[in-house]
Amino acid sequence: MAVGPATLPILHPVSGVRLGIASAGIKKPGRKDVVVIEIAKKATLAGVFTKNAFCAAPVIVSKAHLQQGKNRYLLINTGNANAGTGEKGMKNAYACCKALAEVATTANAESTELKVKKEDILPFSTGVIGEPLPVEKIVAVLPDALESLDENRWAEAAEGIMTTDTRPKGACVQFVYEGKTITVTGISKGAGMIMPNMATMLGFVATDAAVSADLLQALLTEAADLTFNRITIDGDTSTNDSCMLIATGKSGAEVTKENDTLYRLFKDALHQVMLELSLAIVKDGEGATKLVTIRVEQAASQQEALATAYTVAHSPLVKTALFASDPNWGRILAAVGRAGIENLQLDNLQIYLDEVCIVEKGGRADSYTEEAGKKVMSQENILIKIVLNRGTINETVWTTDLSTEYVTINADYRS
Amino acid sequence: MAVGPATLPILHPVSGVRLGIASAGIKKPGRKDVVVIEIAKKATLAGVFTKNAFCAAPVIVSKAHLQQGKNRYLLINTGNANAGTGEKGMKNAYACCKALAEVATTANAESTELKVKKEDILPFSTGVIGEPLPVEKIVAVLPDALESLDENRWAEAAEGIMTTDTRPKGACVQFVYEGKTITVTGISKGAGMIMPNMATMLGFVATDAAVSADLLQALLTEAADLTFNRITIDGDTSTNDSCMLIATGKSGAEVTKENDTLYRLFKDALHQVMLELSLAIVKDGEGATKLVTIRVEQAASQQEALATAYTVAHSPLVKTALFASDPNWGRILAAVGRAGIENLQLDNLQIYLDEVCIVEKGGRADSYTEEAGKKVMSQENILIKIVLNRGTINETVWTTDLSTEYVTINADYRS
Numbered sequence: 001m002a003v004g005p006a007t008l009p010i011l012h013p014v015s016g017v018r019l020g021i022a023s024a025g026i027k028k029p030g031r032k033d034v035v036v037i038e039i040a041k042k043a044t045l046a047g048v049f050t051k052n053a054f055c056a057a058p059v060i061v062s063k064a065h066l067q068q069g070k071n072r073y074l075l076i077n078t079g080n081a082n083a084g085t086g087e088k089g090m091k092n093a094y095a096c097c098k099a100l101a102e103v104a105t106t107a108n109a110e111s112t113e114l115k116v117k118k119e120d121i122l123p124f125s126t127g128v129i130g131e132p133l134p135v136e137k138i139v140a141v142l143p144d145a146l147e148s149l150d151e152n153r154w155a156e157a158a159e160g161i162m163t164t165d166t167r168p169k170g171a172c173v174q175f176v177y178e179g180k181t182i183t184v185t186g187i188s189k190g191a192g193m194i195m196p197n198m199a200t201m202l203g204f205v206a207t208d209a210a211v212s213a214d215l216l217q218a219l220l221t222e223a224a225d226l227t228f229n230r231i232t233i234d235g236d237t238s239t240n241d242s243c244m245l246i247a248t249g250k251s252g253a254e255v256t257k258e259n260d261t262l263y264r265l266f267k268d269a270l271h272q273v274m275l276e277l278s279l280a281i282v283k284d285g286e287g288a289t290k291l292v293t294i295r296v297e298q299a300a301s302q303q304e305a306l307a308t309a310y311t312v313a314h315s316p317l318v319k320t321a322l323f324a325s326d327p328n329w330g331r332i333l334a335a336v337g338r339a340g341i342e343n344l345q346l347d348n349l350q351i352y353l354d355e356v357c358i359v360e361k362g363g364r365a366d367s368y369t370e371e372a373g374k375k376v377m378s379q380e381n382i383l384i385k386i387v388l389n390r391g392t393i394n395e396t397v398w399t400t401d402l403s404t405e406y407v408t409i410n411a412d413y414r415s
Numbered sequence: 416m417a418v419g420p421a422t423l424p425i426l427h428p429v430s431g432v433r434l435g436i437a438s439a440g441i442k443k444p445g446r447k448d449v450v451v452i453e454i455a456k457k458a459t460l461a462g463v464f465t466k467n468a469f470c471a472a473p474v475i476v477s478k479a480h481l482q483q484g485k486n487r488y489l490l491i492n493t494g495n496a497n498a499g500t501g502e503k504g505m506k507n508a509y510a511c512c513k514a515l516a517e518v519a520t521t522a523n524a525e526s527t528e529l530k531v532k533k534e535d536i537l538p539f540s541t542g543v544i545g546e547p548l549p550v551e552k553i554v555a556v557l558p559d560a561l562e563s564l565d566e567n568r569w570a571e572a573a574e575g576i577m578t579t580d581t582r583p584k585g586a587c588v589q590f591v592y593e594g595k596t597i598t599v600t601g602i603s604k605g606a607g608m609i610m611p612n613m614a615t616m617l618g619f620v621a622t623d624a625a626v627s628a629d630l631l632q633a634l635l636t637e638a639a640d641l642t643f644n645r646i647t648i649d650g651d652t653s654t655n656d657s658c659m660l661i662a663t664g665k666s667g668a669e670v671t672k673e674n675d676t677l678y679r680l681f682k683d684a685l686h687q688v689m690l691e692l693s694l695a696i697v698k699d700g701e702g703a704t705k706l707v708t709i710r711v712e713q714a715a716s717q718q719e720a721l722a723t724a725y726t727v728a729h730s731p732l733v734k735t736a737l738f739a740s741d742p743n744w745g746r747i748l749a750a751v752g753r754a755g756i757e758n759l760q761l762d763n764l765q766i767y768l769d770e771v772c773i774v775e776k777g778g779r780a781d782s783y784t785e786e787a788g789k790k791v792m793s794q795e796n797i798l799i800k801i802v803l804n805r806g807t808i809n810e811t812v813w814t815t816d817l818s819t820e821y822v823t824i825n826a827d828y829r830s
Contacts, residue, residue: 336469337469
């Protein structure tokens with residue numbers, strides 16, 4: 001199951017970024033399971049990574065190479081997450097980087113300037129954990145991947161990074177500033193925390209704007225906090241989650257904080273692309289039948305707004321009620337009550353399903369009818385709005401319902 | 416579904432405590448749905464209540480009456496939780512207390528000393544929330560309940576407080592000290608957070624030891640923290656959870672901190688009874704097929720031990736793997752990784768299923784075999800032991816698996 005249509009929007013190329021795809025047969029023969037993203041020289045790169053204390057080997061390597069190297073290639077494989085693999089996993093991640101560096105250097109042999117080192121490669125892996133990465137299979141197809149490099153392969157790359165995703169995920173926004181067209185294009189993958197085993201949220205976004213490395217990192221961190229870090233399917237966090245942002249500068253437009261107009265336009269475009277990529281993951285959540293927006297308004301702090309939103313988003317009772325299209329306001333109220341907010345006054349709280357007020361003055365709203373609540377809960381997109389009346393902070397998170405299919409998928413995947 | 420046998424152990428009477436049961440037809444005609452527990456004069460009473468910010472009306476009233484009154488009767492109804500009912504709910508809770516006080520005073524008319532006030536009554540409600548409490552139905556059967564008061568009705572009372580529980584729950588421990596037999600007997604109810612709608616964990620425990628009110632409260636709080644507060648089915652907390660402890664003193668043995676031997680004996684007996692009552696709730700958890708003990712050892716603090724244990728206990732991916740009898744160590748490891756422990760070193764961690772080491776040195780244990788893991792995971796009782804190697808603190812929580820039946824129960828109950 002998944003929510004909404006499965007169509008991929010048009011993904012415009014980003015000058016300075018080429019994508020190559022190959023089939024290494026890591027898990028299934030014939031499947032596209034290796035993607036290489038080549039980044040033009042002088043581009044900048046930023047990354048955000050899983051907060052799970054147990055990073056997979058490729059995450060550790062990518063974090064280090066992001067600082068140490070020239071950030072020339074992203075190397076992504078599916079079918080194996082190279083996670084929980086100890087020292088051997090680190091060696092395997094380095095081996096893949098080294099192999100790609102050698103192949104890339106050979107391919108560019110005419111130019112000594114283009115010599116690629118292993119530090120210039122950032123590896124990303126997703127798939128089964130605890131199994132040794134099949135390095136030889138990956139290395140064998142790297143020439144194929146490099147040969148296929150092309151600026152127009154974003155849609156294929158979106159397919160190439162899928163694991164249990166039921167559909168490819170991509171987003172693109174273009175805008176014009178002083179006669180220059182600026183493109184932001186991205187792809188993502190993820191479908192919960194997942195068969196096969198903890199598969200991962202990955203996002204790769206690129207723009208042809210010029211952005212300094214520091215500003216790019218700040219913009220990515222801020223956008224990820226409001227998008228990738230605000231979606232939750234089951235509260236589980238992968239060991240491999242990563243989101244990268246490339247800025248090639250090929251459009252000729254430079255984003256700086258001083259240029260307020262361009263800065264805002266770019267920030268909005270980036271936010272929109274990353275939000276679409278994030279929501280695409282939620283809508284493809286395992287067993288998902290609904291996209292649920294949980295908005296907490298008038299909180300005293302961001303901490304209490306997010307605590308409230310996530311407590312509701314993770315409540316199995318709220319999630320099963322959503323699956324059942326049951327406007328069970330008592331479950332939402334009880335979840336808010338256990339969110340750990342000090343001195344929360346029940347009487348001051350309102351809860352809405354879309355525009356329908358379900359709770360006020362400490363109980364079911366007088367104006368509420370079961371019919372009106374049921375109507376909202378039957379929709380594919382549902383807004384649960386919780387107004388705390390304690391301050392001025394608003395926060396939004398997105399989640400799905402909890403269906404029998406979720407349990408079936410996660411209980412059966414290894415059999 | 417439920418785990419283990421459904422037999423109720425022998426529940427010895429506690430001198431000074433009488434139990435009465437009646438059928439008020441609150442939700443289903445003919446069902447025993449009102450229980451009155453009469454407490455002898457000079458007994459002491461202690462209580463622990465839900466930490467949910469939204470207490471139901473009976474919880475607010477019971478908390479107040481515990482301090483204000485003489486604690487003569489506990490009045491319990493099922494079928495309606497009187498929660499989310501606002502000001503009207505408070506009035507209804509008081510009305511029930513007042514009615515029982517009048518009936519009890521009339522029944523004891525010969526003795527002016529026994530005049531009962533509404534403050535002497537503590538009300539407890541469990542069942543549907545958001546519906547007005549049917550006060551008249553309850554009041555109408557209070558004479559029946561008082562007439563049936565008897566010290567030997569613990570087992571019937573255990574049935575009388577059931578809602579969606581599939582079995583009554585009780586526990587009893589007796590021990591002898593200096594020729595005096597001391598009894599600790601209790602009953603509990605709860606089966607998750609629950610059809611119909613957030614049903615509640617309730618526990619009523621009594622002893623014929625003499626214990627001062629302050630010490631009794633301290634002992635109950637400590638025992639509840641290690642038992643009722645260490646079980647979790649789905650992480651949801653009811654608005655009505657309560658556990659009460661009565662000490663009548665009729666055995667003639669007085670528990671004080673100064674009498675070290677008796678103090679320890681009593682504390683152990685109380686802990687055992689409350690643990691059995693708590694585990695009975697877990698084993699009757701909605702859709703439960705397994706009783707899972709999660710033990711975190713060698714933590715640096717209680718906070719990190721509990722954070723680790725609860726993160727694993729609430730992980731839908733771990734819970735579905737338990738349902739599938741799948742020794743999916745990667746999911747347990749990932750849950751530990753996102754528990755928010757600072758500077759957690761993967762290499763120092765061990766994870767065991769019973770005695771089978773599944774994770775060490777940052778990955779799957781060398782000695783591990785899928786067969787050995789599968790064998791443990793197929794059991795009805797499973798221990799997941801996580802050794803953090805960071806300190807000396809150990810903590811244990813208990814939970815269940817997550818089955819398709821859990822979703823079905825919670826998605827279907829109102830249809």
